[in-house]
Amino acid sequence: MLTVYNCIVNEHDLRLVALAALICGISCFSAVNLLQHISRSTDRNRLAWLMIAATSTGFGIWATHFIAMLAFTPGIPSAYDPALSVLSLAASVTLTAAGMWIATLRDEFDYHLVGGAVLGGGIAAMHYIGMAAFEVQGRIEWNLLLVAVSLLAGVTLAALALRVVQRRPSLKATSGGAVLLTLAICTLHFIGMGAVSIFPDPSIVISEYTIEPTSQAFAAAAATLVILVLSASALWIDLRFRRQKLEVDRMHGGIGQAVHAVDLELL
Numbered sequence: 001m002l003t004v005y006n007c008i009v010n011e012h013d014l015r016l017v018a019l020a021a022l023i024c025g026i027s028c029f030s031a032v033n034l035l036q037h038i039s040r041s042t043d044r045n046r047l048a049w050l051m052i053a054a055t056s057t058g059f060g061i062w063a064t065h066f067i068a069m070l071a072f073t074p075g076i077p078s079a080y081d082p083a084l085s086v087l088s089l090a091a092s093v094t095l096t097a098a099g100m101w102i103a104t105l106r107d108e109f110d111y112h113l114v115g116g117a118v119l120g121g122g123i124a125a126m127h128y129i130g131m132a133a134f135e136v137q138g139r140i141e142w143n144l145l146l147v148a149v150s151l152l153a154g155v156t157l158a159a160l161a162l163r164v165v166q167r168r169p170s171l172k173a174t175s176g177g178a179v180l181l182t183l184a185i186c187t188l189h190f191i192g193m194g195a196v197s198i199f200p201d202p203s204i205v206i207s208e209y210t211i212e213p214t215s216q217a218f219a220a221a222a223a224t225l226v227i228l229v230l231s232a233s234a235l236w237i238d239l240r241f242r243r244q245k246l247e248v249d250r251m252h253g254g255i256g257q258a259v260h261a262v263d264l265e266l267l
Contacts, residue, residue: 012193016071020064021186023224027060028181030228032165032174038104039166046104053100056227058093061123063217063224064185065130070217072193076200077137079210084133088126095122103162112163120158123185124151127192135210138200146195154188157181 034053041049065088066080096119103115127150134140157180165177 012068012071013073014071016067020067020071021182023067023221024060024064024185025178025182027057027064027224027228028161028185029174029178030232031057031060031181032161032177035100035104035162035165035177036169036174038100039107039169050097050101050104054093054097056224057100057119058089058096058122058126059220059224059227061092061096061126061185062089062130063220065127065189066217066220068189068193069130069134070214074136074138074198076198077206079135079206079212081133081135081207082211084129085211088129088133091129092122092126095119095125098122099158099162103166107166109163112166113159116159116162117155119162120155120184120188123154123158123188127154127189131192131196135206136198137202137204137206138198139204141197141199143195143197146191150188150191150195153191154184157184157187 031053034049034056038046038049038053066085099115099117099119099122101115102118103112105111105115131140161177161180161184164173164180167173
């Protein structure tokens with residue numbers, strides 16, 4: 001773990017690391033709230049909320065990765081392959097959707113864990129496809145033991161996160177699930193980065209059809225913030241509509257009881 005610590009402290013801008021962690025935390029808190037909303041939704045609305053939750057969470061994972069990569073300073077020219085970057089986003093959203101769907105399919109222990117593990121697989125797929133998109137003027141070598149540890153940590157923490165959220169919905173469970181999911185994303189990312197060794201090689205040429213790290217990170221952050229705002233707005237509107245409907249139903253129920261009471265008195 002000393003390798004991972006040195007990677008974070010010596011090879012990253014800690015201010016950008018903090019920003020990535022903040023966006024990750026906000027995304028994860030939104031994710032667990034939306035996940036609970038999926039469980040409470042009717043079959044007609046479940047698919048729509050599932051896609052909203054998966055999209056906002058997938059973009060959050062994606063933005064966390066690229067902002068954290070902007071914090072990474074290898075000291076040599078680097079850029080990103082746009083096709084693989086888009087593929088990493090697609091993998092994140094798709095596997096997040098699959099994981100949330102499984103976790104909310106039945107209110108059972110194994111469904112929660114399997115769904116969380118699939119979501120963790122989405123985090124891993126996003127990270128390592130994103131790393132494949134990372135072009136640098138050097139050779140990248142991997143410590144396979146740390147890669148395995150990153151996968152195990154990410155999948156385990158994501159599985160625990162969804163289990164905590166789904167087991168007994170409450171503010172405590174929401175907060176705990178959000179923390180665990182944030183840890184799943186950040187732990188997998190930084191252990192995975194600790195597994196990377198880059199050896200400068202001037203003979204390697206970065207493709208001209210690439211995106212600069214700053215542009216990539218800015219685009220990811222901007223898109224994620226827009227989606228999070230839209231998701232939060234949709235959730236707020238839906239919850240307000242449900243509350244108003246509940247109040248109307250209660251009012252009608254009260255009127256019905258009052259009329260019934262008057263009828264009984266007249267009899």
